[in-house]
Amino acid sequence: MNKADSERMAGILERMGYKQAEEELQADLVLYNTCTIRDNAEQKVYSYLGRQALRKKLFPQLKLIVAGCVAQQEGESLLRRVPELDLVMGPQHANRLETLLNKVETGQQVLATEELYIIEDLTTARRDSSICAWVNVIYGCNERCTYCVVPSVRGKEQSRTPPAIKREIENLANTGFKEVTLLGQNIDAYGRDLPGTTPQGRKKNTLTDLLYYIHDIEGIERIRFATSHPRYFTSRLIEACAELPKVCEHFHIPFQSGDDEILNQMRRGYKIKTYKKIIGRIRELMPNASITADVIVAFPGETNEQFQRSLSLVEEIGFDQLNTAAYSPRPNTPAALWPNQIPEEIKIERLRKLNSLVEIKAKERNVRYKDRVEEVLAENTNPKDKQQLMGRTRTNRLTFFPKVDNQGNSYKPGDLVKVRVKDIRAFSLSGVIEN
Structure with a gap:
């Protein structure tokens, strides 16, 4: 999601006449697009800003911008902490970059973190690849996982309309792109905020419907999507992926913990039995499919037995790859305030054990190739x-x-x-x- 946002903002800057600088410390406009999903990513931002703040004292015309999730989370306090900043803007404002910079040009220090309906203009992205493209289909997230800061920084779910998505993909195909990855913080929720139902009473614009709708765009050879949520990953979606030739056999479905009690405390809304059933159905219809996921170790209160259940799930399913993380308390999330935080040394040791197993299982999975x-x-x-x-x-x-x-x-x-x-x-x- 952040990469896609960066491409869009880079495209806007190029349209405004900016060219990419060779060196960060030589640029006369610096924009940091930030992530706050873990604390270490957030701390890097302040390190970079410190260097740029010193530059600005010698080079007052430098424009300094923080965009993305740290900007949304910290808001006005970021301006107080780094008064050299010209613009602080949340992720919902990415498409308004030109308007906001025009305000900066008048001498204003601008804060743009209010919630708003995302403006539909995604055709100006400066793509990092000329072969594979990100295509946002839904913004925001309505889930309330107790560890996750995303809903408070990316806002409520907003689905783009199917015709708008199709137009963007057709434009990509016309310029030579071969693969698109449909993006959403919770992509399986696509369409639930759009109007319309079928005669059978189900939602008219689901992710499954969208895959059928865009599948036959000429020139596009492959379609992927991420990130999925087990709570909304339906049998109908799995069957569509097996049926549609352009949809790749790769599924990224985070499980986060192998223990039902921890999942309940995380407020994930499913049990491991449900997760295994989804993976089983995928492998039944697409035996060679690749399964990747996210997992968190050392969530508050996680016992050694509960951690072992996560290891057992990794062993049993045999993921092709896992994004692993030790729990990191995030602002404005319930779990950050709980008293049963796990000591840092235990976090490190559990993460080490998990990563070691992940590498072993990944190599085992690769043997099939x-x-x-x-x-x-x-x-x-x-x-x-x-x-x-x-x-x-x-x-x-x-x-x-x-x-x-x-x-x-x-x-x-x-x-x-x-x-x-x-x-x-x-x-x-x-x-x-x-x-």
Whole structure:
């Protein structure tokens, strides 16, 4: 979500006539797009700002901006802490960057953190890739997980309309993009704030309906989506993914804890039995599907037995990859105020054990690719070996392969290439082009 926001804001700046500076400390406008999901990300912001504040004393015309979730969370207190800032703007204001900068030009110090309806103008993004694109389909989150700061910084759910999403994807296809990833903080909630029901009484604009609606856009070869919530991940959605050829067999479904009592305290709204049922149905219909997830260790009050249940779930399911984190208290969340916080040394030890298991299971999962032919969408040249391309399988495995096959045919970014996998690692593959 933050990467997509950054691309949109970069596009607005380019439209205004700005060019990207080679060095951060040479730029005459610096914008930090921030994350507050964990404390260490937030602390980095203040470190960067300290350097820029010193610069501004010598270079008063420097424009200094903090955007994103830290801006939304801290608001006016951020201006008090770093008075050199010109603009503090929450994520809902990303599309208003030009308007807000015009206010700065008049000499104002601007704070934009009020909740508002997101303006529908996403066609100006400066994409980091010319092959794969992020497409926001729903903003915000209405869940109230006890550890999570997202709803308070990204606001209420706001779904874009299907025609607006389709227009954006058609424009991407017309400019050569081959893959889109539909984005939402809770993407399975897409459409529940849009009007309309079917004759059968279900919501008319669900994520499943959206996948069918955009599937046949000419030029788009692959469709992905993230991030899912087990509470809303339906059998109908799984069946649609199995049925629609362009939808990739990769599912990112956070489970957060392997213990039902911890899930209840997190206010996640499902049990591990439900989670296992979802994974079972995916693997029944798509046996080679890749499953990735998020998990938190050392949530307040987590016992060693409860932590072991998370390890057991990782062992049992065999995830292709996991985003792991030790619990980090966040402002304005219930769990941050609970007295049963876990000591730092236990957090570190549990995270170490989990990461060790994750790497083992990831490599075990990768064994299935050995000597198999996989369809890889070439995305770029390997920066460490200019004779290689790098891209991802449909299951989202990073794969390296030569630019030229054994018959002398050359390949380039944007090509769909059949690659026979020869080498496997925990988090990537290498292979040769299969003629």
